[in-house]
Amino acid sequence: MRDTKPTPTVKEKDDSISLRAIVTPLFRRKRLLIISFLSIFAILVGLSLLAGGSYESHISILVSRERMDPLVTTQSTNQMMGATPPLTDEEVNSEAELLQSSDLLRKVVLANGLQNQKGFSIFDLIRPRQTEEDRIARAVRGLARKLKVETPTKTNLIEVTYSSSNPAISYGVLKSLGDLYLEKHATVHRPAGSSDFFAQQAQSYKDALDRSEARLRDFGEKENAADPDEQRTDLALQLANDIGQLHTTEQAIAGDEKRISSDLAQMAVTPQRSATKEETNASNILLQELGSSLLAAQTKRTQLLLKYDPNYPLVKEANQEVAQIQAAIADAQKAHYVNRETDRDPTFELLREDLSKTRGDLAAHRASLLANKQSISDMQADMVKLGNQSLQLADLQREAKANEQNYLLYLSKREQERTSDALDRTRIENVAIAVPPAMAVLPVHGPLYAVALAFGIALILSLCITYAADYLDPSFHSTNQVVDTLGIPVVVAINRRSA
Numbered sequence: 001m002r003d004t005k006p007t008p009t010v011k012e013k014d015d016s017i018s019l020r021a022i023v024t025p026l027f028r029r030k031r032l033l034i035i036s037f038l039s040i041f042a043i044l045v046g047l048s049l050l051a052g053g054s055y056e057s058h059i060s061i062l063v064s065r066e067r068m069d070p071l072v073t074t075q076s077t078n079q080m081m082g083a084t085p086p087l088t089d090e091e092v093n094s095e096a097e098l099l100q101s102s103d104l105l106r107k108v109v110l111a112n113g114l115q116n117q118k119g120f121s122i123f124d125l126i127r128p129r130q131t132e133e134d135r136i137a138r139a140v141r142g143l144a145r146k147l148k149v150e151t152p153t154k155t156n157l158i159e160v161t162y163s164s165s166n167p168a169i170s171y172g173v174l175k176s177l178g179d180l181y182l183e184k185h186a187t188v189h190r191p192a193g194s195s196d197f198f199a200q201q202a203q204s205y206k207d208a209l210d211r212s213e214a215r216l217r218d219f220g221e222k223e224n225a226a227d228p229d230e231q232r233t234d235l236a237l238q239l240a241n242d243i244g245q246l247h248t249t250e251q252a253i254a255g256d257e258k259r260i261s262s263d264l265a266q267m268a269v270t271p272q273r274s275a276t277k278e279e280t281n282a283s284n285i286l287l288q289e290l291g292s293s294l295l296a297a298q299t300k301r302t303q304l305l306l307k308y309d310p311n312y313p314l315v316k317e318a319n320q321e322v323a324q325i326q327a328a329i330a331d332a333q334k335a336h337y338v339n340r341e342t343d344r345d346p347t348f349e350l351l352r353e354d355l356s357k358t359r360g361d362l363a364a365h366r367a368s369l370l371a372n373k374q375s376i377s378d379m380q381a382d383m384v385k386l387g388n389q390s391l392q393l394a395d396l397q398r399e400a401k402a403n404e405q406n407y408l409l410y411l412s413k414r415e416q417e418r419t420s421d422a423l424d425r426t427r428i429e430n431v432a433i434a435v436p437p438a439m440a441v442l443p444v445h446g447p448l449y450a451v452a453l454a455f456g457i458a459l460i461l462s463l464c465i466t467y468a469a470d471y472l473d474p475s476f477h478s479t480n481q482v483v484d485t486l487g488i489p490v491v492v493a494i495n496r497r498s499a
């Protein structure tokens with residue numbers, strides 16, 4: 001009876017063929033697999049023992065905003081104390097990138113002498129002769145590759161890790177990295193020379209202020225004008241009063257001229273004298289006087305006739321005198337005399353006195369008018385001069401005020417920069433070493449980890465070598481390969497071992 005077996009399905013056939021195809025090369029070349037595994041494992045274990053353990057140091061840097069530096073600007077910065085704005089991820093990442101800057105890593109390399117460390121490198125075989133700059137550049141590249149900088153989420157910390165086979169080097173690298181980073185942070189956020197710049201500008205404006213004040217003093221002594229504006233105001237009031245006085249004088253002159261013409265017109269029709277007493281008297285007294293004179297003349301004639309002849313001249317003269325007196329007596333007997341007394345007219349005298357006084361006032365008013373006009377002209381000239389002095393003084397005061405404001409501004413900026421420099425010297429910054437590096441005592445991984453890692457690597461490499469050797473072998477290992485490659489059926493297949 002024929003033994004019949006169930007035909008395997010396609011999936012089971014493929015799985016069996018696939019599993020056999022995977023495992024068969026390993027059994028076929030198990031000697032190579034074992035030798036390569038043991039060799040690689042021994043080499044890796046030996047290298048790990050020669051290299052020693054890896055010592056890792058760690059440093060944590062805290063980024064904060066405890067210190068608010070003033071802006072480096074020529075304008076006034078009046079910062080008010082208020083709520084500190086929160087840090088952003090960009091600021092923390094910027095500090096992390098600053099930690100990995102090439103110039104900072106170069107200083108760390110030079111500080112720790114990493115360029116002089118000996119080690120096996122293919123680059124040393126290619127270029128046996130290297131300059132100092134080449135070694136420094138390679139050390140900087142290696143430090144950047146081995147330095148691990150991380151910024152944990154939802155924190156303001158920057159975690160920096162560095163591992164080396166020498167624990168002193170790991171500690172020294174991170175120690176110098178922290179110190180140099182703090183210096184670089186202060187240099188980047190606080191531009192160098194700002195304090196000297198503001199001090200220089202403050203001294204410059206102090207000198208300018210001194211010169212301006214000296215010009216102000218010289219101006220007062222030279223122009224003899226302490227305050228031209230106030231003097232000009234007082235002079236303007238006086239000028240207004242003088243102009244009013246000028247108009248008053250002109251009115252007085254016009255009044256005096258009109259008064260003089262009126263007085264002259266009234267004096268022309270007013271008599272200078274007027275009768276105060278009038279008496280009518282007869283000529284009795286005159287007749288008595290003439291009678292006495294006649295009697296005396298006749299007595300004289302009689303006496304002369306007693307001595308001389310009637311034709312004698314003295315007798316004739318006496319006769320003539322008697323005749324004249326007699327004629328006068330006759331006339332006196334016919335005439336009547338009126339006695340009148342006159343005096344100065346009071347109206348005329350008042351007009352004359354008023355005219356004289358008005359003419360004196362007119363002369364005084366005309367002289368005052370000329371003096372007022374000259375005074376007004378002089379005061380107007382003085383006001384123009386004071387106006388120019390006021391402009392010059394305003395320019396000097398404005399210049400002095402501007403220099404004073406700039407001096408005070410730069411003086412304040414200088415003190416702010418000095419304060420910031422003092423804070424930098426005392427390491428009061430917005431970054432701080434939260435966790436300083438410490439000397440590593442134990443390696444990162446123990447011997448068991450190195451053996452396990454070497455075992456894994458050796459196993460993987462030995463498998464790869466085994467599969468590669470089997471793949472590169474040109475001989476046939478199964479009838480299926482013969483059928484697939486040559487396309488001919490296989491009648492008999494003899495195992496190498498049974499043969």
